[in-house]
Amino acid sequence: GPYGQTEWSWLTNTTGWTFNDGLYDTKYNYDDPRFIASIQWVADQMAAGYIMPQEQVSSLGGGAAFESGLGALHANGSWMIGELSSQSSAPVGFARLPQGPEGRKSMFNGLADSIWVGTEHPDEAWQWVKYLASQECADVVGEAGVVFPAQQSAVDKALAAYAAKGLDVSAFTDQALEEGGTFLFPVTDHASEVTAIMDPVMQSIMLGQTDAQTAL
Known part of the structure; x- marks a missing residue:
């Protein structure tokens, strides 16, 4: 896809390249030589057999392929810690991203708790959303070791919960705390149109049907 959250953005952005120049910018930098070279490198690794081919990733999904033992390394987000550690066919460890x-x-992405404008239960929905934003809820999530909540004290609880399972997941929190270590998922108007344009382009590059310089 056009954003490569877990696929390639953690590579392209180590070069100093950025998707755009800030929130609601009107231009994407997909024609930047740094991006083109990075994407071509990924495609070349697929062609050489060092990265699982796009055909297999598309049909299985990177997570499922890793869990079944078809891959030795897999890049994914902290929300996948539980599944990867419990469903994989071999013991799993978590490491820092490569340095460029x-x-x-690392792309930083969060969730927003929203209420549908057409709900028949606005008061109840508001009570639920308020709870979701509370320290109490964050502590419940942290203690369960599901994802990392937004509050630091709850993050500490999550780290303790993972440690109790024998998992050192500090690679994720160290990255988040590192100065300049994260960047935002692009926020722009016409995102669906950008996706419609870029999806087939990126697919054709990864499948080896065209090269990045020509396509981008």
Whole structure:
């Protein structure tokens, strides 16, 4: 896809490249030589057999392929810690991302608790959303070791919960705390149109049907 959250953005953005120049910018930098070279490198690794071919990833999904033992390394987000550690056919460990010219970079993405404008239960929905934003809820999530909540004290609880399962997941929190270590998922107007344009382009590059310089 056009954002490569877990697929390639953690590589492209280590070069100093950025998707755009800030929130609601009107231009994407897909024609930047740094991006083109990075994407071509990924495609070349697929063609050489060092990265699972796009055909297999598309049909199985990277997570499922890793869990079944078809891959030795898999890049994914912290929300997948539980599944990867419990469903994989071999013991799993978590490591820091590779370092590029501009250090290590990870796309930062969160969730928003929203209420549908057409709900028949606005008061009840509001009570639920308020709870979701509370320290109490964050502590419940942290103690369960599901994902990392937004509050630091709950993050500490999550780290303790993972540690109790024998999992050292500090690679994720160290990255989040590193200065300049994260960048935002692009926020722009016409995102669906960008996706419609870029999806087939990126697919054709990864499948080896065209090269990045020509396509981008």
